[in-house]
Amino acid sequence: MPTLEIKDPSTYKLSNREKEVVSLIVKGMKIKDIATALNIKSNTVSTIKRNIYYKLEVKNIVDLLKIALEHNL
16 A cells, blocks of 8 residues: 655645535535535535645545644644
């Protein structure tokens, strides 16, 4: 099983909105629920999530959770 290389969190450059979405994803919220909570469209949340995955270089929720928990995102 390949290991996840975790970069220095300062290199992530997540926006405040992206950090909000990460925190809600980590809490187990679904896209639709996040959209409702943030008063934005589901498509917008999906785009933000895609950008987060790109910036953090993760491919799945498990890797995202590892990074978020490791670096208190």
